[in-house]
Amino acid sequence: MPDPATYRPAPGSIPVEPGVYRFLDPHGRVIYVGKAKSLRSRLNSYFADISGLAPRTRQMVMAAGSVEWTVVSTEVEALQLEYNWIKEFDPRFNIRYRDDKSYPVLAVTLNEEYPRLMVYRGKRRKGVRYFGPYSHAWAIRETLDLLTRVFPARTCSAGVFKRHRQIDRPCLLGYIDKCSAPCVNRVSAEEHRKIVLDFCDFLSGKTDRLARDMEREMNAAAEQLDFERAARLRDNISALKRALEKQTVVFGDGTDADVVAFADDELEAAVQVFHVRGGRVRGQRGWIVEKSGDTEDSSQAHLVEQFLTQFYGDQAALAGAADEAINPVPRQILVPVMPNNAEELETWLCQLRGSRVALRVPMRGDKRALAETVKRNAQDALAQHKLKRAGDFTARSAALQSIQEALGLVDAPLRIECVDISHVQGTDVVASLVVFEDGLPRKSDYRHYAIREAAGDGRSNDVASIAEVTRRRFARHVSDLQNTTVLTAEGKSRKFAYPPNLFVVDGGAPQVNAAAGVLEELGVTDVAVIGLAKRLEEVWVPAEPDPVILPRNSEGLFLLQRIRDEAHRFAITYHRSKRSKRMTASALDTVKGLGEHRRKALVTHFGSLARLRQASVEEITSVPGIGVATAKAVLEALGVTPDSAAPAPVIGDDQTRASG
Known part of the structure; x- marks a missing residue:
């Protein structure tokens, strides 16, 4: 692998003007393309301190054998040249927003004598109108099935059309009036074309x-x-x-706009785009891309810039090869954050469209509401992508194998346990322990802990909390080993399942060393311990000065992240429930004569303290075990002045019969 020092440009030889640069591997293939306001400043950052680079960027620099650049006069030119080079060389370290077979369109072949409506994927052609994209091909067929009742245009292939013309008999669609049957001359070519043009007008708004x-x-x-x-x-x-x-109306003013939203984590980003034409959502598409890892290149502003450049550049190229009436860029593009070079990007988009294009961040109203909807779609797409990775057996096997190789374990870690700590400024400190077997969660073995020793001083101490949870979990394991004859009523062992192959803590070197020290103290030697730090997703091993860096596209890293995130979710859920109980108890524990069971009965009956405050003395006394004096004391403790009215008299059976 080349040493970056061997191809680093001589000091002062890199120009300070704006331009576009490209890294090439030793075989001369372009592996990365980028642009910069100052080429010297940007390129020097790649060679200053390689150890400080993000893992993916460091991998790119180590894989390269040379670097070249081209000076341009303006940033708009740099934008255009960067797009052209990415499209031409397809560098493997650049983020690519590729359109593939997952996004079909509805095509209308206006270049034929008898135009046809059809589902289409592939390169655009002259004389063909395209509508969409649609999320699924069945959505296009559903649209055609509905609209051919109104616009009975031809949908059959050229072979079917020719065969029915020869036999002089229409197909089934012709008999049920969902096709005007131009094959048997029910309508002329001009009449059929008018039907098709009306269909196009309808889809155009x-x-x-x-x-x-x-x-x-x-x-x-x-x-x-x-x-x-x-x-x-x-x-x-x-x-x-x-x-x-x-087609839901989202903008009452009939606006044409594309609404873009992102959901991302440290490794990947999900992008969703809603295409709104005439105020209605006409299409939707999305991508999952791997982030570069560089702090600057992974920011959402940079993701927006990269997406707009590649997406609308590709759309312009498609439109140039298709019907010239299609404009690839809408009048408005709504984004979550403005890119750093918003002015230059707007200028470039205006050139693609041939008229004014507004790049905006929606702040309120219908546009803001739709932007939130698009963002939720992006978040759901990212979550589904991660679940799909975890649910795939091949990916899970590869993930376990990857973890085994990276950590030098004897066997693949078939059982992994992860610990996370949750608190608010040292109060209500809790911990969660989640269990994954064969790469899938085993929720029956989940545990949560209320931290005792580490939280005694009221301050946050994650290291001590990790040590306490580790001691309690493995002390239970050691105890189970010594009491193997203790069985439940069903005849099963009372063990907490079996020990993990890998014990993961949320944190860096201090947390890992604390957990490893506890295991050594308890004499547990067959459990590997690691820590997963959030900042750069490093894997820390006990007594090692440097972390283990797993590749950013490693299945093993994806699995460790998912386990850590699940532990975080489980800890937060328990912390919120405990905090809620504490707040409830603190408001009522000053009431004399109100014990734990009656306190719980009150909260259960009314559902919340807010509803309890609104209750009258009579309503509170309806709870079993609560008398008038206690009810008044409860209201006073909640800051409410109880009414002085006495509770309604209880009517006995004798009184009921007498009144009857």
Whole structure:
């Protein structure tokens, strides 16, 4: 592997002007392309201190054999050149937003004598109109099934069309009036093209005119007593309305915009885009990309810049090869944060569109609400992506094998336990212990702990808390080994399952050394201990000065992250419940004569302290075991002045019978 010092440019030889640079491997292949306002400042950062670089950036610098650059006069030129080089060389260390077969479009072949409506994937062609993209091909077929009742255009292939023309008999769609059957000359080529153009107008947002025209034709047919045609037009109008209902109106002013949102973690980012045309959501697409790891290149502002450059550059290239009427860039692009070079990016987008493009961060109203919806979709896409990785058996096997090799374990860690600490400024300190077997969570073995010793001084001490949890967990294990004959009523051992192959703590070297010290003290020698630090996702091993760095695309690192995140979630859930109970108890524990059971009965009956404050003395005394004096004391403790009215008299059975 090349040493970066061998190809580092001579001091002072790198220009200070803006430009685009590219790293090449020893075989001359481009592996990374970037741009900079100052080439000298940016390139020097790659060679200053390699140990301080992010893992993926360090891997790129070590894999390169040379670096080249091109000086440009403006940042807009740098933007364009960077996009062109990324598209030309497809560097493996650049983030790529690739369109693939997962995003079909609805194509209308206007370049044919009898245009056809169809599901299409692939390169764009001249004379073809494209609508979408759609998330799934079935969504296009559902749209066609609904709209061909109103616009009976041809959807068959060239072979089917030719065969039915030869036999002079329409297909099934022609018999059920979902195709105008141009193959048997029911309509002329001009009439069929008009049907197709109306279909295109409808999908382009010109819905009001079509609906008005149909209503006018329906009324005219009714006046002429042609009730059969009027009924057909009525059904067509209903079908149009159903189609419109499927496309939710999100902007009342009919705005054309793309709404972009990101959800990311340390390793990956999910991107979602909603395409809004005429105020309605017309399409949606998303990507999962691996982040570079560099602090600057992994910021959301940089992700926005990279996405806008690549996505709209590719869309412009597609549109250039397709129908010239399609504009690849909308009038507005709504993003979560403004990129650092927003002005230059706007200028470049305006050049692609040929008119003004506004780059905005939505702050309020409908646009802000839609941006939040898109963000939730991105978060869900990232979560589903991580679950898919964890659920895949091959990926899980590879993850366990990766962890075994990286840590030098004798066997793959089939059982992994992870500990996390949760507190608020040292109060209500709790810990969680989650268990994964074969890469999947085993929730029946989850445990939570209320920290006792480490929380005694009221201050946060994560290291002592980790030591306490480790001692309590493995002291139980040692005790189980010494009492193997203790069985439950079902005849099963009371052991806490079996010890883990790998014990993970959330933290760095201090936490790991504390856990390892406890295991040594208890005489447990067959459990490996590591720590996973959040900042750079390093894996710390006891008594080692430097962490183990797993590759950023390692399945093992993904699994360790998921285990750590699950432990964090479980700890926070327990911490919130404990804090809620403490707050409830602190408000009522001053009431004399109100013990733990009656306190719990009150909170259970009313659901919350807020509802208990609103209750009257009579309502409180309806709880079993609560008298009038206690009820008044409860209200006083909650800061409410109890009413002086005496509770309603209890009517006995004798009184009830007498009154009857």
